[in-house]
Amino acid sequence: MKLGRLNHIGVATPSIADSIAHYRDTMGATQITAPFDLPEQGVKVCFVDTPTHSTGSGLSESGGTQIELIEPFDESSPINGFLAKNPAGGQHHVCFEVPDIEEARAEFEAMGKRILGPTRIGAHGTPIFFLHPKDMQGILTEIMETPKEAH
Numbered sequence: 001m002k003l004g005r006l007n008h009i010g011v012a013t014p015s016i017a018d019s020i021a022h023y024r025d026t027m028g029a030t031q032i033t034a035p036f037d038l039p040e041q042g043v044k045v046c047f048v049d050t051p052t053h054s055t056g057s058g059l060s061e062s063g064g065t066q067i068e069l070i071e072p073f074d075e076s077s078p079i080n081g082f083l084a085k086n087p088a089g090g091q092h093h094v095c096f097e098v099p100d101i102e103e104a105r106a107e108f109e110a111m112g113k114r115i116l117g118p119t120r121i122g123a124h125g126t127p128i129f130f131l132h133p134k135d136m137q138g139i140l141t142e143i144m145e146t147p148k149e150a151h
């Protein structure tokens with residue numbers, strides 16, 4: 001396994017609208033996508049872009065790791081348990097990129113890491129899977145195949 005790019009940090013929230021206001025008004029985010037529903041994943045989601053380089057460096061201001069805001073889509077959402085324990089929301093998962101999702105899945109399986117459910121299409125439109133937090137130093141870890149245009 002070769003550590004890939006940190007694509008996003010997943011942040012669970014009871015209100016995606018409130019969280020957008022926080023990142024826009026408190027943190028000064030300028031690039032936030034409109035929220036969209038992923039019913040098959042049980043969440044409403046949007047992305048807050050962070051700068052690639054230090055602000056003020058004059059270098060590209062976007063294209064960096066994103067904050068992925070996720071709100072339960074319905075009562076069967078996989079994040080309801082987390083929000084029951086953390087009613088104000090909080091850091092939920094991290095997501096690293098890999099070049100080939102099936103190769104990565106086989107490697108983690110060979111290491112004895114529990115994979116949660118099937119490989120499916122995530123919010124960036126590419127295949128993803130999740131690794132159980134108890135096998136990943138306490139951090140729910142999402143693995144995502146790098147979007148083709150990014151190669």
Ligand SMILES: CC[C@H](C(=O)O)C(=O)SCCNC(=O)CCNC(=O)[C@H](O)C(C)(C)COP(=O)(O)OP(=O)(O)OC[C@H]1O[C@@H](n2cnc3c(N)ncnc32)[C@H](O)[C@@H]1OP(=O)(O)O
Pocket residue numbers: 010038041043045068070078079080081082091092093095116121122123124128130132133134138139140142
């Ligand atoms: C896919 C769209 C989008 C994208 O980026 O493309 C997303 O990322 S959507 C993200 C939402 N989807 C998921 O999270 C799917 C994977 N998650 C799961 O299958 C569950 O949430 C699971 C199994 C991680 C937790 O299930 P549950 O909330 O029912 O809690 P459990 O009691 O079963 O938890 C067992 C154990 O794990 C601890 N736990 C739970 N959630 C987390 C977490 N986010 N980070 C760290 N640890 C977590 C929980 O406290 C339990 O520990 P224990 O010591 O036994 O109390």
Ligand SMILES: [Co+2]
Pocket residue numbers: 008010068093095142
């Ligand atoms: Co995610």
